[in-house]
Amino acid sequence: MAKEIERKFLVKGDAWRQLAEGSLYRQGYIASQGTTVRVRIVKNQGYLTIKGPTVNYSRSEFEYPIPLADAQEMLDTLCVRPLIEKTRYKINVNDLVWEVDEFAGVNKGLILAEVELTDESQQIELPDWIGEEVSGNPKYYNSYLVKHPFSEW
Template identity: 45%
Template structure:
């Protein structure tokens, strides 16, 4: 059984940009999603995968991910996935022994930037970088699967 323990945060500044080690372009779409589970197809760096997640609290998830042929991924994204697709650049940062992923969204979710950290346990202590803002781990609006149903631009403050 795969498990993902993840915390998500908004950012308080763009100071994180100075710490980026790698950036990856991602395109993903959801074949199925509801309040507790999702099935996603993703293309990233010339590789494709299908992913199944299930959650009850937004932090602790069951997660299963498998590689699939690129042609299958493209067809699923083009013909089956819900719209809009999620397009983002994932920036990788390594800080105080943890890998942070900062997702900068494009397209329908342009303007949204979210930092994520995967942990070994729900109560694991971690260093909070100075650019970290409000925690949104349990705010379902920020789940990628929900951003494909109701994009950020429709509910963001100031919109």
């Protein structure tokens, strides 16, 4: 079984911006109660992802590339509105890849950083631009932001 182990943090300041170029992500959710089913487009590739419920920092995750036209049609016809729009920056720090998501649209102003781990007990050194940890707080899940956009908090 595929397993995702990740921790999530708020981002402070702008020091991270000079460390990487971003890629535009557009994604939507077909289902998001317990198990989430997500459709995503990154650059010119579509993806279908199924994630199980989060326990501690872990959850089951299965992701598959799908044709771009299929992903676009699913985003247009099957996904709950609003879609998630964000720019993702991948930043290498101490042998870990930090993914910084700068949200746009109705979630503009929210900036989150995630780091995937190999083990839940893995020790990590936090970069200076990392703020409060929000791992496990469903308020910061992308699937929550669809129903409760950051602009409404």
